[in-house]
Amino acid sequence: EDQVTQSPEALRLQEGESSxxxxxYTVSGLRGLFWYRQDPGKGPEFLFTLYSAGEEKExxxxxxxxxxxxxxxxxxAPKPExxxxxxxxxxxxxxxxxxxxxGTRLKVLA
Amino acid sequence: DVxxxxxxxxxxxxxxxxxxxxxxxxMDHENMFWYRQDPGLGLRLIYFSYDVKMKEKGDIPExxxxxxxxxxxxxxxLESASTNQTSMYLCAIQTGRxxxxxxxxxxxxxxxx
Numbered sequence: 001e002d003q004v005t006q007s008p009e010a011l012r013l014q015e016g017e018s019s020x021x022x023x024x025y026t027v028s029g030l031r032g033l034f035w036y037r038q039d040p041g042k043g044p045e046f047l048f049t050l051y052s053a054g055e056e057k058e059x060x061x062x063x064x065x066x067x068x069x070x071x072x073x074x075x076x077a078p079k080p081e082x083x084x085x086x087x088x089x090x091x092x093x094x095x096x097x098x099x100x101x102x103g104t105r106l107k108v109l110a
Numbered sequence: 111d112v113x114x115x116x117x118x119x120x121x122x123x124x125x126x127x128x129x130x131x132x133x134x135x136x137m138d139h140e141n142m143f144w145y146r147q148d149p150g151l152g153l154r155l156i157y158f159s160y161d162v163k164m165k166e167k168g169d170i171p172e173x174x175x176x177x178x179x180x181x182x183x184x185x186x187x188l189e190s191a192s193t194n195q196t197s198m199y200l201c202a203i204q205t206g207r208x209x210x211x212x213x214x215x216x217x218x219x220x221x222x223x
Contacts, residue, residue: 034211043114043200043214044153087153096141096160096204097168098212100153 002027006088006101013078013108021073021104023088033071034098035064036087044087047073078108112137114203114215121220129188131218133201141204142184143212144168144176146197153200159184191222 005024013019025033032051036044048057050066057064061082063074073086085105089098117132133142143158145168155168157176165176173195177185188195198219202212 032211036214041217041219043217046211046213049211089153096143096158097155098153102150102152 002090002092002099004088004090004099004101006086006104008104009102010105011107013075013106015079015108015110016077018074018076018078020075021086021106023071023073023101024069025071025088025090025099026069027090027092027099029093031091031093031095033066034089034091035071035073036089038085038087038103040085047086075106078106080108080110082106083108112203112213114201114213116199116201116215116218118218119216121218123188123191123220123222125192125222127188127191127222129191129220129222131186131188131199131201131220133184133186133203133215135182135203137203137205138181139203139205140181141212142178143202143204144174144184144186145200145202146170146195147200147217148197156186191220193222196220196222 003026007022035047038044048064053068055066061076065072085103087103089100113136115134144156145153147153159165159178175187200217201215204212
């Protein structure tokens, strides 16, 4: 069964304290892995798509990496405005369907 | 920029009412999706549509129906709302190519009393 598990469920960081969020997955043929950011009461905002093991993508303080079993979202020197829930999703080959994890709630303290 | 709009940000309905949630896109994308999001359960797919009048059930279609009469609009219908349908409802769009990313609307928070 295709599955996505995100850890930790919640994370509190001091401003400037770098850390990583984990997304472990099992899928029958990975077509893509997606990271989204979601602010309270809003829809998810697309961040990255990763397609194959070894791939990395960066955007400002965020860097996403992918292996055959998991993805990491590295946050370097976070700021309070990075506080949000970060969602991971996978898509199996040949299907439109995304399987979402339950997210990591990140709080960055000033 | 991808633009997806949903008809309401907040809705309060009574048990048994018929509820319509509408999603509109301006990108001419073929694929449109309805999800619900609940704490601890993540996003779950209710229905998706890959063309006008075409639809497929997702993981949790019970109690819902959909309508897509025009390419730009995809409606989610709760035939007889129940309290367990209180949730955040999210619409997403995607081009017809399976490798494209899904983009989400702002969401509708529905409370059924």
